Every structure is written in C-alpha cells, then in structure tokens.
Amino acid sequence: MRSQTLWEARKYEEAFGKAISLQERPGFHLSPRTGWMNDPNGFSWHDGKYHMFYQYHPYDSHWGPMHWGHAVSTDLLHWEYLPAALAPDEIYDRDGCFSGSAITLPDGRQLLMYTGVVKERQANGGYNEVQAQCLAVGDGVDYVKYDKNPVLDEKDIPEGGSRFDFRDPKMWREEDGTYRCIIGNRPADGSGQILLFESPDGYAWHYKKVLAANHNRFGKMWECPDFFPLDGKWVLLTSPQDMLPSGFEYHNGNGTLCLIGAYDREAEEFTEETDQSIDYGIDFYAPQTVLTPDGRRVMIGWMQNWDTCNHRRTHDEAWFGQMSLPRELSIKNGRLYQTPVRELEEMRRDRVSYQGVTVSGTIRLEGVRGRRVDMEVTVRPEEGCDLYRKFAIRLAQNDLYHTSLSFRPGESVLKVDRKFSGSRRAIIHQRRSKVNHRGGELKLRIILDRFSVEAFVNDGEQVLSAVLYTDQEADGISFLADGTVNIDVVKYDLV
Missing domain, CATH: 2.60.120.560 (Exo-inulinase; domain 1)
Known part of the structure; x- marks a missing residue:
C-alpha cells in the first residue's frame, strides 16, 4: 500500500524544488531538494551510481519530522535528486525516520536500515524519544518497509543502555556473506558506546557486544558511527555530543572523533591506538563513508554544526544545510588524512x-x-x-x-x-x-x-x-x- 505521507512529501518536494534555481544552490556540494537537511544517510554505491540519502524536512528550512531525502551521482560532485525515500508513516517511526545506512543485497535490491522514533509521554509530563532500528528494501528509487519492523529495539540493548539514545545503524557485509552493524547508544554512565550486532541475512539481527566504550572521555552520547579498514588499520568515526576541548582538539561541542586502531576480526575486538578530531573548522558533523568501485574510502559529512544553525542567508530561505566536499581518506604517521576527491x-x-x-x-x-x-x-x-x-x-x-x-x-x-x-x-x-x-x-x-x-x-x-x-x-x-x-x-x- 502506498504511503500517503510519503506521496505528499514527494509531491511537495517536486513542486517546490523546481522553484530553487541552480544559482541559489552550492555548485558542487549536495543541498536538500527543498527545506532542511542534516546528517548524510545510506551513503553507498548501488547499481552503477553513488546514492546519498539525508535527514530531511521538506516542508520547512528548519528541523522537523525527519524523512529521508535521496540523490544520486556518478562523480560525487554533481547530484541528481530522486524522490524522497522514507517518510514517518508507520506506528514504529511516526515521529521520525532518523539516520542509518544502505547496502546492496545479493539479489540486487538495496536494503536501508534506519532508526524509527516514537515520542513517549514520561511521568513528569515531558516526552522522550524511544528509538528502534527498522528496515526498508527497494530498487534504488522506491522502498517498502519491512513487515517485521522494528528489527532491533530495547530488548536487544545490553543492560543499562538507554532506549532513548539508540540510533544511527551503519551496516556492512562480511566476506562470509553475513552482516554486521554498529549502533550508537548511551550506557548507564551517561556517556556513549558503540554496539555491534550481527545478522545471517540482513533481516534478522541480534546483539553481539560493545565494540567501543566512551567512559566519559570524549563528550557524552556517541552518534552516527562508521567503522572500516584503511591502510592496514581500522577506523572508528563517531560524532560525540557535548565534548570538552582538549588543547586544540574537540572544540566543537557537538564534535567529531576519529579513533584509529587494530581490529581482531575473529574475536571482533577493536583496540584504540590514537584519537583526533575529523575536522578542525566550524561546520562539520555526522560523516559517513563509502568504498568506491576503485577501492577508495570516501567520506562526506554534514557541513553544519548544531550550534550554528541560526547562521543563515535569510529568515525565509527555501533550503538549509549542505554536505561537505567528498574526501578521500588515508592514514599516514598514525593520522587520518583527507584530500578532496580526485574527481574535483x-x-x-x-x-x-x-x-x-x-x-x-x-x-x-x-x-x-x-x-x-x-x-x-x-x-x-x-x-x-x-x-x-x-x-x-x-x-x-x-x-x-x-x-x-x-x-x-x-x-x-x-x-x-x-x-x-x-x-x-x-x-x-x-x-x-x-x-x-x-x-x-x-x-x-x-x-x-x-x-x-x-x-x-x-x-x-x-x-x-x-x-x-x-x-x-x-x-x-x-x-x-x-x-x-x-x-x-x-x-x-x-x-
């Protein structure tokens, strides 16, 4: 059954996206089709194109009920808008389709994994967001939500973990054909941890272990994790909230963290060796990476900061938010290096x-x-x-x-x-x-x-x-x- 909520979003973005001229947009940084954009989602190579989904509120240039916008590119610099991929239209995601990831299944379809959000009334009269992980599968344009959603919820979180801070799944497929994903969570100490889950088929998921724990070293809750091999090491990227500066590192409050280390694939143990900021400027958050067909690891982040969202062109602009330049990643002398994508x-x-x-x-x-x-x-x-x-x-x-x-x-x-x-x-x-x-x-x-x-x-x-x-x-x-x-x-x- 077609979702009325998604149909309305698609109709709206098609009409209002046309009203924004190319000269009003960045030349080669992805901006929302219309309205608001934050975190990159589902950054992936599928069916001969790069796909970028993004946190999206089409109806306003301010944050609102999260949809997934969608664009594709052949060179990571020139983007073609596709219809919105997800809308908050089910009982388990009615208050937002938060961040997540995408992979291509062996049958050629594209699987999306995202965080569904439901606001729950608390005893004090306020509301908290209950967060759970959901799936949708499709052909690269249209996606159908899985009838057994959510596939991971509060019963799958280790003891002491918060069901209100359990979000942003990043999936990958192992060489043996099984699947893994990592998800940000807040443990009992109030800081952040990255949880590892596994699946035989991409649909049935179960908890494996804590892959990395913050222990209140780098800010609080760890959002938007990514994890990948690079130049003989493994890299964990995450975006901690409420960071304290350490010398000239971590000045952004809601900042970015790169942990470089070793990963024992048998034991699934990650050992941290070095830490650093990902970006040292004002506007960068929630990056995601993709492995290109020619073997490069490329990263794009939201080129914005939660603390600077009132820095705008006008009060009534038609769009807000843009992605960073795609950056090729490497490790040299124990540091993460980033260079503009060579297609530039x-x-x-x-x-x-x-x-x-x-x-x-x-x-x-x-x-x-x-x-x-x-x-x-x-x-x-x-x-x-x-x-x-x-x-x-x-x-x-x-x-x-x-x-x-x-x-x-x-x-x-x-x-x-x-x-x-x-x-x-x-x-x-x-x-x-x-x-x-x-x-x-x-x-x-x-x-x-x-x-x-x-x-x-x-x-x-x-x-x-x-x-x-x-x-x-x-x-x-x-x-x-x-x-x-x-x-x-x-x-x-x-x-």
Whole structure:
C-alpha cells in the first residue's frame, strides 16, 4: 500500500524544488531538494551510481519530522535528486525516520536500515524519544518497509543502555556473506558506546557486544558511527555530543572523533591506538563513508554544526544545510588524512600561477578571485628576513565583507574567521587549529563554493570547514603579511 505521507512529501518536494534555481544552490556540494537537511544517510554505491540519502524536512528550512531525502551521482560532485525515500508513516517511526545506512543485497535490491522514533509521554509530563532500528528494501528509487519492523529495539540493548539514545545503524557485509552493524547508544554512565550486532541475512539481527566504550572521555552520547579498514588499520568515526576541548582538539561541542586502531576480526575486538578530531573548522558533523568501485574510502559529512544553525542567508530561505566536499581518506604517521576527491580536478579551468611572490602588507594578484575556486598556496619566510608574525588570506571579499584564514608560525596556529562574512548574529565565527609547519612553511589547498570554504592543510593532514553566506558579488581574494613572506599560488576556477 502506498504511503500517503510519503506521496505528499514527494509531491511537495517536486513542486517546490523546481522553484530553487541552480544559482541559489552550492555548485558542487549536495543541498536538500527543498527545506532542511542534516546528517548524510545510506551513503553507498548501488547499481552503477553513488546514492546519498539525508535527514530531511521538506516542508520547512528548519528541523522537523525527519524523512529521508535521496540523490544520486556518478562523480560525487554533481547530484541528481530522486524522490524522497522514507517518510514517518508507520506506528514504529511516526515521529521520525532518523539516520542509518544502505547496502546492496545479493539479489540486487538495496536494503536501508534506519532508526524509527516514537515520542513517549514520561511521568513528569515531558516526552522522550524511544528509538528502534527498522528496515526498508527497494530498487534504488522506491522502498517498502519491512513487515517485521522494528528489527532491533530495547530488548536487544545490553543492560543499562538507554532506549532513548539508540540510533544511527551503519551496516556492512562480511566476506562470509553475513552482516554486521554498529549502533550508537548511551550506557548507564551517561556517556556513549558503540554496539555491534550481527545478522545471517540482513533481516534478522541480534546483539553481539560493545565494540567501543566512551567512559566519559570524549563528550557524552556517541552518534552516527562508521567503522572500516584503511591502510592496514581500522577506523572508528563517531560524532560525540557535548565534548570538552582538549588543547586544540574537540572544540566543537557537538564534535567529531576519529579513533584509529587494530581490529581482531575473529574475536571482533577493536583496540584504540590514537584519537583526533575529523575536522578542525566550524561546520562539520555526522560523516559517513563509502568504498568506491576503485577501492577508495570516501567520506562526506554534514557541513553544519548544531550550534550554528541560526547562521543563515535569510529568515525565509527555501533550503538549509549542505554536505561537505567528498574526501578521500588515508592514514599516514598514525593520522587520518583527507584530500578532496580526485574527481574535483576534472572541474578545474583557467589556471593562474604565481611563484615566489614577496608579500609585506596586503597584495592582490591579477586573475586570483572567485567564489568557485580551487587554490593551492604555499607560504614560507622570505629568505634573509626574520620569521614573519602572521600571514592571512582573505576570501569572499569586497569593501564590506571577507572571511580570513590566518596563520601565526610562532604559535603554530591556523585560524578561520568569518565574523565579517555578512552574519548579523554573534554566533560561532572563529576556530583555531594547531598545525605543523617547517620553519614557517605551510601548505594550504582552499576549496571555495558559493556558500562554503574548506581548507586542507599540508596535503590533508587537517581540514577546516565553514559555511559562508556572503553576497556572491564579494569574490575578491587578497594576501596579507605582518612581516615578509614568500608565496606560491596556483588557482583554478571550478566549472
């Protein structure tokens, strides 16, 4: 039986999505068809295309009852909208279809696993969300919810685990044909844990063990987990709520955490070795990865932060929220490295190059401007001069506006600052990150799209992401030095 709720959402998004012109959207970052977007869901390769589902409220550009939006791509940069895949239309998910994942079954169909939410009245008169895991199966466009949903609920949670914080399943298929999934949960200590479940067929699931426990080290509840092998190690990604800063790590409150370690597949034991933030900028949360057909591990996150959702273009915009640039992942020297997906290079046009430019004060370079830009900058001290005190790049700039990336080698600190980007709200507009440099030499690759900047440091050792809602006419780029620096710049337009 066709769902009236889903039919109405599809009808609405088709009509109102058409009203948003391509120029009003990011050029190569996925945004919602209409309305609100948050976490990426079901990021997968299926039937010759990349599929990205997303947390979606089509009727408003603010958070609301969660649906699953749906888009497909062949290159991870140009997306085609498909009809909404899921709507909150069953007794077990009537208050929302929360985050989850997707895999292709041996029979060629696509299986979705998501968290169904039901609000329950509590003794104090308030409401809590009871969360359980549900399935839907389909052909890549239309999906039918499983008649035995939910497949995992409170009876499948280990003792002390909360049924109100039990969400975001990430599935995979093992080499022997069986299935595993991990799910975020809140244990009795009030922090977070990642639970491991297994299934012979993708439909009948049972609890296996706690794969990783927070013990109140990194924030509280751990959301949106992902788990995969990479360069001889295993990587657990998760998004903890309510993190406390540790030096220059974990400044985002609702932040991101990468744990790198070893995984004994026989015992299904994960041993942590190192931890780090995933993104050091202002806007990044809830990433998911996919294994590409050519064997790359690619990650996309929600390029937004729960604490900055009031940072908007206007009060009545037709869409809100966008995904990050797809990033190829690798491990070097025990760290997670991220580089822009190589498909981006196909979009490069009109190369402009400068080598060995001396900067003292402020300069502009002919041909270096734009709001859809891929720019590589290397900064180093000028030979024969003292170490410079500060170097900065101003982007999306005119007489009124700019956003800056500034580096102080004496402190080894790189800062993104968008307080002059056109915001009328005193929310989070700066983030500092400790970066590595060699005697003041630093390498940056800066990707600008219409509504964002992402800065990749030292060939992907760190990334800082931020959304920008500056008028598109502000397309200037300038370089500033307190002291004297020598820079190389290679800039492309992205078309």
